[in-house]
Amino acid sequence: xxxxxxxxxxxxxxxxxxxxxxxxxxxxxxxxxxxxxxxxxxxxxxxxxxxxxxxxxxxxxxxxxxxxxxxxxxxxxxxxxxxxxxxxxxxxxxxxxxxxxxxxxxxxxxxxxxxxxxxxxxxxxxxxxxxxxxxxxxxxxxxxxxxxxxxxxxxxxxxxxxxxxxxxxxxxxxxxxxxxxxxxxxxxxxxxxxxxxxxxxxxxxxxxxxxxxxxxxxxxxxxxxxxxxxxxxxxxxxxxxxxxxxxxxxxxxxxxxxxxxxxxxxxxxxxxxxxxxxxxxxxxxxxxxxxxxxxxxxxxxxxxxxxxxxxxxxxxxxxxxxxxxxxxxxxxxxxxxxxxxxxxxxxxxxxxxxxxxxxxxxxxxxxxxxxxxxxxxxxxxxxxxxxxxxxxxxxxxxxxxxxxxxxxxxxxxxxx
Numbered sequence: 435x436x437x438x439x440x441x442x443x444x445x446x447x448x449x450x451x452x453x454x455x456x457x458x459x460x461x462x463x464x465x466x467x468x469x470x471x472x473x474x475x476x477x478x479x480x481x482x483x484x485x486x487x488x489x490x491x492x493x494x495x496x497x498x499x500x501x502x503x504x505x506x507x508x509x510x511x512x513x514x515x516x517x518x519x520x521x522x523x524x525x526x527x528x529x530x531x532x533x534x535x536x537x538x539x540x541x542x543x544x545x546x547x548x549x550x551x552x553x554x555x556x557x558x559x560x561x562x563x564x565x566x567x568x569x570x571x572x573x574x575x576x577x578x579x580x581x582x583x584x585x586x587x588x589x590x591x592x593x594x595x596x597x598x599x600x601x602x603x604x605x606x607x608x609x610x611x612x613x614x615x616x617x618x619x620x621x622x623x624x625x626x627x628x629x630x631x632x633x634x635x636x637x638x639x640x641x642x643x644x645x646x647x648x649x650x651x652x653x654x655x656x657x658x659x660x661x662x663x664x665x666x667x668x669x670x671x672x673x674x675x676x677x678x679x680x681x682x683x684x685x686x687x688x689x690x691x692x693x694x695x696x697x698x699x700x701x702x703x704x705x706x707x708x709x710x711x712x713x714x715x716x717x718x719x720x721x722x723x724x725x726x727x728x729x730x731x732x733x734x735x736x737x738x739x740x741x742x743x744x745x746x747x748x749x750x751x752x753x754x755x756x757x758x759x760x761x762x763x764x765x766x767x768x769x770x771x772x773x774x775x776x777x778x779x780x781x782x783x784x785x786x787x788x789x790x791x792x793x794x795x796x797x798x799x800x801x802x803x804x805x806x807x808x809x810x811x812x813x814x815x816x817x818x819x820x821x822x823x824x825x826x827x828x829x830x831x832x833x834x835x836x837x838x839x840x841x842x843x844x845x846x847x848x849x850x
Contacts, residue, residue, distance in 0.1 A: 460826065464482050495507065540565055554607055561642070626657050647670045679720075753825055
């Protein structure tokens with residue numbers, strides 16, 4: 435709980451927060467630069483001290499005796515990390531591949547799938563840019579087209595999003611790719627319903643879940659998707675370099691590794707049995723790419739335990755309160771919301787539409803000069819400011835953003 439105390443000063447209103455000691459102590463467990471208002475977990479999550487210490491401890495062991503680490507210690511640690519993450523996601527660990535990030539996860543799928551041509555790959559019009567390029571290349575290689583359909587991004591009805599997909603799909607559609615949570619605006623798509631409609635029509639589904647783990651109570655198996663890729667370095671607050679790919683039932687033989695290394699040839703009679711490497715033969719063929727630092731993957735259980743120790747429901751309540759506060763403060767400046775109000779359609783990412791004729795780079799520079807991390811998003815329809823709110827943020831950080839924005843926007847419009 436946070437109490438707000440306001441003090442009138444002329445035409446302005448200053449505020450200071452009396453933060454619940456629980457959240458003060460929780461914030462102190464994070465490795466934050468105290469001079470920065472970090473409102474950008476949506477890009478990269480900072481680490482808790484305990485996760486940093488775990489990753490550092492593992493790297494010390496690796497540095498001191500690499501052979502012992504890779505050959506004797508890693509297999510048990512890797513399988514434990516896989517089981518813990520699988521349990522967190524409610525999936526079978528034998529269907530879970532560790533990757534460096536969601537981009538690699540999606541590229542594994544896009545480079546391996548063979549789709550019937552002629553046909554099309556269907557995407558929403560709000561996908562992450564590099565992922566759009568990924569599917570563009572896949573389409574070109576297979577003689578397919580890559581087409582987008584418009585999302586009703588300010589709808590308050592999840593059904594309207596499903597209807598938009600149904601209006602766009604055709605008998606040429608071979609695959610549907612969409613983000614579970616849109617990166618530009620934070621809109622949460624009804625993933626389970628979209629997958630169900632796609633499955634009825636024999637369409638494969640691939641989900642970019644970059645923002646979901648740690649933000650949503652995620653049950654990947656129940657979504658009914660064919661493939662789900664994601665990051666652990668955002669809202670789960672695991673180290674950079676930790677991501678995963680889940681493949682659903684029936685998709686076991688569709689994937690091929692992007693790099694061929696040890697594990698490429700394996701005993702097909704034992705495809706899904708745990709092996710001596712901390713994997714299964716099937717997973718090892720896809721996951722092992724030669725020598726790499728696996729410590730980010732191995733620290734994922736510590737990241738899960740850290741937030742579980744604070745309490746997932748408690749964190750969600752705190753983040754919901756911060757998100758609501760950010761919405762009130764910035765809309766009071768005349769910035770329209772670019773993210774719906776329905777709790778089923780928004781989480782901890784909130785976008786605000788900026789005025790016309792704003793120089794985006796001048797605004798970015800001005801925010802950082804004030805030691806504020808909040809991305810300025812360029813979209814065809816409008817320039818936007820995106821605000822991320824995790825438990826370690828404070829109302830004072832949001833107030834700081836709100837207090838400097840009017841002058842920064844005025845300067846950015848003058849210098850456009």
